[in-house]
Amino acid sequence: VNTLENEAIIKDAKKNYELQLSAYSNLALNLVLHEKITAFFDLLHKTLKSGAKPEELLYNVNFSKPSVKRLFDSWSDRDARAGIEKVYMRVEKHFAETPNLKPVVWASIKDNFLKSSSTFSQDFKRVYGNDLPIPFDMQNLISFIERQLHQ
């Protein structure tokens, strides 16, 4: 077997798989945090990455403190729990034919949640410091997912 060639094929396939897994987990995250909130954090991340100064962002209408407060007010813990239940039902439905794979999918979703949450809080702290708290604690949401899984 030409191992080098096989390695390249598997590497490409793995990249494709990781891309799909992250797309799937992002859809799950949208259900838990609301699409508007994830869109806000994505935009914040892209803007900071493009070199914008954090202190100047507060004058941008998308990132001003009142608009962020309004955005967070529209979200509640209860919505997140309902979202997690929805995600649970979705995974059950999508992977019904391959039940052995469900734990792996859940583990990936949880990993993705944690990764996103650390990016969210880093970006958020850079702009708002300790003035505004992020209303959700991802660790809490994940423990709720785990409780849901064990039910």
Next chain:
Amino acid sequence: VRYSVKKRSGLFSYVSIFPKFIHHFSEFDDQPIINQFVQSSFKKIWQAIFHNFELLHKEVDPQDEKDQINASVMTIGNFIFIQFRKFTLPREYFGE
């Protein structure tokens, strides 16, 4: 066999059969002609399997979220199956 993003399927037939197929052939390791045949075919089969995964994504209508979900679910399910199965197959088949 062609699978479509319009209809979600679990494991693809060729994905579930492939590890068994390789196992059967690896029993003939001591027969150089068969072994050579398996080794030369292996790359082509891998390529065909993963090419089909890519075809799924080319079929996705970007406006249709359901297509996207179906393609993701099928890729994830089949790839994880291959990942699990690979530990029962000889390492050299995976270029490691």
